Amino acid sequence: xxxxxxxxxxxxxxxxxxxxxxxxxxxxxxxxxxxxxxxxxxxxxxxxxxxxxxxxxxxxxxxxxxxxxxxxxxxxxxxxxxxxxxxxxxxxxxxxxxxxxxxxxxxxxxxxxxxxxxxxxxxxxxxxxxxxxxxxxxxxxxxxxxxxxxxxxxxxxxxxxxxxxxxxxxxxxxxxxxxxxxxxxxxxxxxxxxxxxxxxxxxxxxxxxxxxxxxxxxxxxxxxxxxxxxxxxxxxxxxxxxxxxxxxxxxxxxxxxxxxxxxxxxxxxxxxxxxxxxxxxxxxxxxxxxxxxxxxxxxxxxxxxxxxxxxxxxxxxxxxxxxxxxxxxxxxxxxxxxxxxxxxxxxxxxxxxxxxxxxxxxxxxxxxxxxxxxxxxxxxxxxxxxxxxxxxxxxxxxxxxxxxxxxxxxxxxxxxxxxxxxxxxxxxxxxxxxxxxxxxxxxxxxxxxxxxxxxxxxxxxxxxxxxxxxxxxxxxxxx
Amino acid sequence: xxxxxxxxxxxxxxxxxxxxxxxxxxxxxxxxxxxxxxxxxxxxxxxxxxxxxxxxxxxxxxxxxxxxxxxxxxxxxxxxxxxxxxxxxxxxxxxxxxxxxxxxxxxxxxxxxxxxxxxxxxxxxxxxxxxxxxxxxxxxxxxxxxxxxxxxxxxxxxxxxxxxxxxxxxxxxxxxxxxxxxxxxxxxxxxxxxxxxxxxxxxxxxxxxxxxxxxxxxxxxxxxxxxxxxxxxxxxxxxxxxxxxxxxxxxxxxxxxxxxxxxxxxxxxxxxxxxxxxxxxxxxxxxxxxxxxxxxxxxxxxxxxxxxxxxxxxxxxxxxxxxxxxxxxxxxxxxxxxxxxxxxxxxxxxxxxxxxxxxxxxxxxxxxxxxxxxxxxxxxxxxxxxxxxxxxxxxxxxxxxxxxxxxxxxxxxxxxxxxxxxxxxxxxxxxxxxxxxxxxxxxxxxxxxxxxxxxxxxxxxxxxxxxxxxxxxxxxxxx
Numbered sequence: 025x026x027x028x029x030x031x032x033x034x035x036x037x038x039x040x041x042x043x044x045x046x047x048x049x050x051x052x053x054x055x056x057x058x059x060x061x062x063x064x065x066x067x068x069x070x071x072x073x074x075x076x077x078x079x080x081x082x083x084x085x086x087x088x089x090x091x092x093x094x095x096x097x098x099x100x101x102x103x104x105x106x107x108x109x110x111x112x113x114x115x116x117x118x119x120x121x122x123x124x125x126x127x128x129x130x131x132x133x134x135x136x137x138x139x140x141x142x143x144x145x146x147x148x149x150x151x152x153x154x155x156x157x158x159x160x161x162x163x164x165x166x167x168x169x170x171x172x173x174x175x176x177x178x179x180x181x182x183x184x185x186x187x188x189x190x191x192x193x194x195x196x197x198x199x200x201x202x203x204x205x206x207x208x209x210x211x212x213x214x215x216x217x218x219x220x221x222x223x224x225x226x227x228x229x230x231x232x233x234x235x236x237x238x239x240x241x242x243x244x245x246x247x248x249x250x251x252x253x254x255x256x257x258x259x260x261x262x263x264x265x266x267x268x269x270x271x272x273x274x275x276x277x278x279x280x281x282x283x284x285x286x287x288x289x290x291x292x293x294x295x296x297x298x299x300x301x302x303x304x305x306x307x308x309x310x311x312x313x314x315x316x317x318x319x320x321x322x323x324x325x326x327x328x329x330x331x332x333x334x335x336x337x338x339x340x341x342x343x344x345x346x347x348x349x350x351x352x353x354x355x356x357x358x359x360x361x362x363x364x365x366x367x368x369x370x371x372x373x374x375x376x377x378x379x380x381x382x383x384x385x386x387x388x389x390x391x392x393x394x395x396x397x398x399x400x401x402x403x404x405x406x407x408x409x410x411x412x413x414x415x416x417x418x419x420x421x422x423x424x425x426x427x428x429x430x431x432x433x434x435x436x437x438x439x440x441x442x443x444x445x446x447x448x449x450x451x452x453x454x455x456x457x458x459x460x461x462x463x464x465x466x467x468x469x470x471x472x473x474x475x476x477x478x479x480x481x482x483x484x485x486x487x488x489x490x491x492x493x494x495x496x497x498x499x500x501x502x503x
Numbered sequence: 504x505x506x507x508x509x510x511x512x513x514x515x516x517x518x519x520x521x522x523x524x525x526x527x528x529x530x531x532x533x534x535x536x537x538x539x540x541x542x543x544x545x546x547x548x549x550x551x552x553x554x555x556x557x558x559x560x561x562x563x564x565x566x567x568x569x570x571x572x573x574x575x576x577x578x579x580x581x582x583x584x585x586x587x588x589x590x591x592x593x594x595x596x597x598x599x600x601x602x603x604x605x606x607x608x609x610x611x612x613x614x615x616x617x618x619x620x621x622x623x624x625x626x627x628x629x630x631x632x633x634x635x636x637x638x639x640x641x642x643x644x645x646x647x648x649x650x651x652x653x654x655x656x657x658x659x660x661x662x663x664x665x666x667x668x669x670x671x672x673x674x675x676x677x678x679x680x681x682x683x684x685x686x687x688x689x690x691x692x693x694x695x696x697x698x699x700x701x702x703x704x705x706x707x708x709x710x711x712x713x714x715x716x717x718x719x720x721x722x723x724x725x726x727x728x729x730x731x732x733x734x735x736x737x738x739x740x741x742x743x744x745x746x747x748x749x750x751x752x753x754x755x756x757x758x759x760x761x762x763x764x765x766x767x768x769x770x771x772x773x774x775x776x777x778x779x780x781x782x783x784x785x786x787x788x789x790x791x792x793x794x795x796x797x798x799x800x801x802x803x804x805x806x807x808x809x810x811x812x813x814x815x816x817x818x819x820x821x822x823x824x825x826x827x828x829x830x831x832x833x834x835x836x837x838x839x840x841x842x843x844x845x846x847x848x849x850x851x852x853x854x855x856x857x858x859x860x861x862x863x864x865x866x867x868x869x870x871x872x873x874x875x876x877x878x879x880x881x882x883x884x885x886x887x888x889x890x891x892x893x894x895x896x897x898x899x900x901x902x903x904x905x906x907x908x909x910x911x912x913x914x915x916x917x918x919x920x921x922x923x924x925x926x927x928x929x930x931x932x933x934x935x936x937x938x939x940x941x942x943x944x945x946x947x948x949x950x951x952x953x954x955x956x957x958x959x960x961x962x963x964x965x966x967x968x969x970x971x972x973x974x975x976x977x978x979x980x981x982x
Contacts, residue, residue, distance in 0.1 A: 060583065060625050061576040061613065069571035069641070076572060092548035093555060097540040097662055098577070098615070098646060099599075104539065117605055120578075122615070124600040125661075126650035134540065136577070136601070136615070146539050162548070167577060167645075171605035182604075183576055 042248040050177040053307045063175050063182035073315035094162045096143045099134040104142045108267040114234020118170045136169040144190040145268035163189040178295035186290035192282040199283030203259040206287040207240040210255035219310040219419035221426045225475035230458045237261040243474040245426045246299035249447020251500035257287035307368025311411035319364045320350045323376030344404040443468045449500045453493035455486035474498045521727040529656040532786045542654050542661035552794035573641045575622045578613040583621045587746040593713020597649040615648040623669040624747035642668040657774035665769035671761040678762030682738040685766040686719040689734035698789040698898040700905045704954035709937045716740040722953040724905045725778035728926020730979035736766035786847025790890035798843045799829045802855030823883040922947045928979045932972035934965035953979045
C-alpha cells in the first residue's frame, strides 16, 4: 500500500507560491501532464472530462443560435495562409511546417492550422455564389498548433483544443450582430455555467486578432490578481473575404462582398476555472460543469448494511439524474475526503451506521465545507438545491473578489501603486496611442490594455501622455 | 430562382455506374467535398451531423464499459514511432513529417499521428508503476493523417476523423477479453444503430494491423458486392508495451509486463451507410442515426391555417423528443419531396388543407415510399413506431442482400465464377499461406481474405494449393 497522505500536504499553499500551487493542483488532480512531445500536453481523463462538459454545454448554446458543425483539414498550404497580409504576419512566426509526405518532399509546404479563417474562406470562395447561399454559420471543434516557446498546463501549449466558429453574411450589420451575439453567448456561458465573473468589451487596436476589424474579449480575474483572456469574438468586415474573392449575387443580380466573423474558446478556460475557484485543498469545480457532482463515501463500510445502503443511495441518485460515484475502496475516510476535495467534486455524501439508523446522510459542500444533514427521504431533491446554491455562492464570491480588485487611477503613480500592492484591473483614461500602451506596460512591469470600458470617463486626459483621452480602458497584467 | 430540378435527375442510377452514383449522392446531399488541401476533405454540415450522431451513440456505449476519454498530442517524434519494428515498417511510408517549427528547423522531425499506440505507450511507460495503476481503458476522438495517393469521400483521404481506444491490462486474459468486448460493442452498434449486417472475425496474418498479435474485424457488404472493413479491434499481447518498457509491480513486488489492446472506427463508416442503404433517389439514413428524423412539408401552404397547423405539429413533435425540421420555403412540394429523399431523412410528413380538415397527416417512409395516413391525435406515438419499423426493415433488407451474397467455393473456378458473376463474399478453405492469398488475389482480380469464418469446414484442402486447409475464410473484394 502507498503510504496514506493528505493531499493537502502535497500541494503548495496558494498564497505562498501561486504558480507552484497551480502546477501542484493540476498534477495531483490528474488533469493533464507534460508529454514527451515538447510543448504539448496529455489531457488526462479528469481534465478531458471537464472539456467534454464544456463542449456539451457550449455546443447546445451555439446550435440554439443556428450554428452548424463542420470539420475542415488540419493542414493549410502556404499560399492560402499568405492571402491576407496581416493574418500571415501575425501567424507565420508560430506555425509548424510539414515539408515531407510519405516518401516525397512536398512541392509546396503546408502548415498545421494555427486557426482556420483561410480554409473557411477558401472553401466559401469556391461554393458561395448567390444570396441564397448566405449566411454560413459554421463551427468546428478541433485542435490547433502554435509554436510557443514556454508551456504551462492549459494556459499555454503548442497544441491546444478549442472550437472556432466562422461565419459569413450578406450585410455588415448582420455580421456585426453575429459577432456580438457570440460574445454574449460566451458571457452567458462563463457566468452561468462556470460561475466566473469578468470584464468584457472591445480590444484596442494593438491587442486585436491578426486581420480583424474588431475583437470583443472576456477578461476574467484570477486569484493572484492577473487577468486571463477567456473567449474572443472577431468581426472582419469584408477585408478578409475580399482577399479570398468571396462574392455573391443579390436578387437583382448585382455582385457584393460578404462580411465575416470568427469566435473561439479554448482549453485555457480550464486554467481559469482552476485559478478562480481553487483553494488550498485543491480544485473546486462549479456544479454545472463538474463531471462528477457528488461522491458517496461510506463510513465504517465493513459494518453490516452500510455498503448496501450506500449503493442503494448511488442508484437512487443516478436514477434522479445526478452524476454520482462511490468510493468504496479500502482507504481511510480521511484519505477519501482529501481526494474528493482535491478533485474538486462539488459535494460528498457521508453515510455511516448512525446515519442509516437516523435515516439520514451528511452532505458536505466542497466550497465551504459546510455539513448539511439531509433525510434520506429528501436527498434526491435536496442535493439539487445544494448544488445550485454552491453554483450561486461560487459566482457571488468570485464576483466580490473581482469587484474588490477593480481600481481606478488618474495618475501613473496611482496605477503603479495599484498594480504593485493590490493587483487586478485598473481603469484609466487613454489617448489611443500604442506608444502610451507600450510605456505603461514598461512602467507597470507588464500591464496591458485588456479591453475598452463603456463607463463614463473619469478624466479627459490620457493617464500617460496627458493628451486628450479617447477611451476609458481596463489595464491588467495578463496570463 | 434556380431552375427547379428533380434531384433524382442529377444523380447517376446505382446500377449504371455505382462509383458515379456514390460521388453524386455525396455531392447532392452536401455531405462533404474535396478541399484545396490535396487528399483532404471538407466535412460539411450534413455529413458532419451524421458523424456527431455516431459519436454520441458510440461514446455512450464505450463509457458503459468503463472507457475514459483523453487527448494526446497530434505529433509523434521520430524516435517514438521507431520503437516498435513492425509498427514503423507499416506506417513509415505513409506519414507526413513536420521539419520546421516557427522559425527554426527541428533537431528531430515529428510526424502527424497516423495512429497513437506509440504516444499512449510512451505516456504509460512514465506513469504506470503498480498493479494499482491498471487497467488503463482510454479513448480519444480525433483526426489522423496517412499520406494516401487517391481520395474518395469518406472512404479514403489523407486526414480522416476517428476514435482510437487504447488499453493496458495486468493479464493476457483481461486484455484479450477487452479486445473481444470492443469488437462486440462495434458489432452491436453497427447492427442496432446503423442497420448494417456484416461478417466478422479475426484477420489472417497478412491483413492484421502493424504490430498486432490479433485483429478482429467487421466486414460489411456494399450494394455493389464489395466489402468494406468497418471497425477493427487489436490485441497486442505484451510485445508492443515491452518495446516501450511498460512494467508494473504486483502485490508481491514482482515486476510484470502489461498486455495491450487498441480499437477504432472512422468516418469511413459513413461511406458504408451510403453504400448499404442508398438508392437511386439518394441517401437513406437509418432513423437511429439520422440527424433529422422527419421533415414536415406543408401542402398549399399559402392557404389559410396550413402553415400555422404545420408549425404546431413541428412544436408538438419537438416536444415529444423528435428531431424535426419544416420546409416552408417557396419551392414546390415536388422539389421538397425530392430534396428530402436525396438527404435521406427517414420520413416526411405532408400536411395540407384536406389533411387538416380530416385531422390527419400523411407520413411517407423514405425507404419504401409507403404513405401512411395518421390521425393528428396519434402522430406523436405513431411516428416513433414508424421510425422503428423503418429501422428494422432496413436491417432486414440489407441482411437478406448479404445472405444472398455469401457463397461457398471448393474450387478456384467456382470462386472466380462467383466473383465475376455475383460479387459478395466467398467462403473457402485456405492453408494459411500468404503465397496462396496472393495467388487468389491475382486470379480473382482482387479478392483478399476478409476474415476467418468460425463455421464448420467445407473441405479439408486449400482452395488454391490443395494442401491441408487450416481455416475456412471469407474472401471478398474490398474498398
